[in-house]
Amino acid sequence: MRSLLTLVSICFFVSCSPINKQNRIKKTFELATQKLNDAYYEDAIVLYSKVLEMDHEVIDAHMNRGVAYYETGHYALALADYNEVRQARPDFDDVLFNRAYTYLAMARYDMALDDLKTLKKQYPDTALVYSIQGYVYGQQENYQRAKESFEKAVLKDGKQFDSWTNLGVMNYHLKAYEDAEHAFAKALSIRGNSPEALNPLSLVYLEQGRLELADSTIDVAISLIKDQPYFLNNKGLIQIRLGNYELADSLIDRSLQLDSTNTSAKENLELLKSKI
Numbered sequence: 001m002r003s004l005l006t007l008v009s010i011c012f013f014v015s016c017s018p019i020n021k022q023n024r025i026k027k028t029f030e031l032a033t034q035k036l037n038d039a040y041y042e043d044a045i046v047l048y049s050k051v052l053e054m055d056h057e058v059i060d061a062h063m064n065r066g067v068a069y070y071e072t073g074h075y076a077l078a079l080a081d082y083n084e085v086r087q088a089r090p091d092f093d094d095v096l097f098n099r100a101y102t103y104l105a106m107a108r109y110d111m112a113l114d115d116l117k118t119l120k121k122q123y124p125d126t127a128l129v130y131s132i133q134g135y136v137y138g139q140q141e142n143y144q145r146a147k148e149s150f151e152k153a154v155l156k157d158g159k160q161f162d163s164w165t166n167l168g169v170m171n172y173h174l175k176a177y178e179d180a181e182h183a184f185a186k187a188l189s190i191r192g193n194s195p196e197a198l199n200p201l202s203l204v205y206l207e208q209g210r211l212e213l214a215d216s217t218i219d220v221a222i223s224l225i226k227d228q229p230y231f232l233n234n235k236g237l238i239q240i241r242l243g244n245y246e247l248a249d250s251l252i253d254r255s256l257q258l259d260s261t262n263t264s265a266k267e268n269l270e271l272l273k274s275k276i
Contacts, residue, residue: 025054029061041068059088066098075106093122100132104139112136127157134166143173154186161190165197172204180204195221199231206238214238229259237268240275248272 032047048065051058066081082099085092096115103112113136119129134149150167153160168183184201188194198221205214218235225231236251249272255265 021054025051025058028054029058032061033064036064036068039071041071044068045072057088059085062088063095063098066102070098070102070105075102078102079106093119097128097132100136104132104136107139109136109140125156127153127160127163130156131160131163131166134163134170138166138170141173143170146170147174158186159190161187161194161197164190165194165200168197168204169200172200172207175207177204177207181208193220193224195224195228195231198224199228199234202234202238206241211238211242215242227254227258229255229262229265232258233262233265233268236265236272240268240272245272245276 028047028051032044032051035041035044035047045065045068048061048068051061052065062081062084066078066085069075069078069081079099079102082095082102085095086099089095096119100112100115100119103109103115113133116129116133116136119126120133123129130149130153134146134153137143137146137149147167147170150163150170153163154167157163164183164187168180168187171177171180171183181201181204184197184204187197188201191197198217202214202218202221205211205217215235215238218231218238222228222231222235232251233255236248236255239245239248239251248268252265252269252272255262256269259265
């Protein structure tokens, strides 16, 4: 389950520095924010760090640098920046969204759920809170609670592609295949021919015994993202079920070449060996 969530950044700051220094801070901050918006995260980190060297109390620089650290996988550093923001602005609850994402990435699930508990009190009608909660429960393999969270998310906002897709994934894990198919159909009505929904939908069709439909569905996903190891592995599994063992072998082998850590591909390879 891949998170496609958007982190919160802010584009303003307050400084009590002398005017010349304040101007330098402002220009550096604005350049850093432009780099952040353009996804030049390493450059943004350098520039926000320069801002904080000039004035460590520019809390907005901590917030946005935290976003850049998160995007580059430096989760402990992102967390440190978000904690600075939380300490300086205890009433700025939006930082808890970012901190919850970071705890999730660090597999600190209880801490993520603590932040989400606070957010649910502040934003009881916000779908994003329940969507993040669903991600947390999904990572814990608590599929029933994840399903319930994603159901609340789509109830709050029925146009959330990610929540519908992940609701489908949870239903798949719970073997509620008709419900999964319905959720993926909702996701595809929002973002047609999305490989993120088509790939798991093909597995739903596989479990329903609709093998030809499963095969054609995964083919569309593969045509949109070529050499995606998980897509190739899933097509390989479908080919095993269809009895096309030679094609299955080449697909699973290619999947493992692209990602040697893919445990599902290794399991499918063993399944294939048992069939030959």
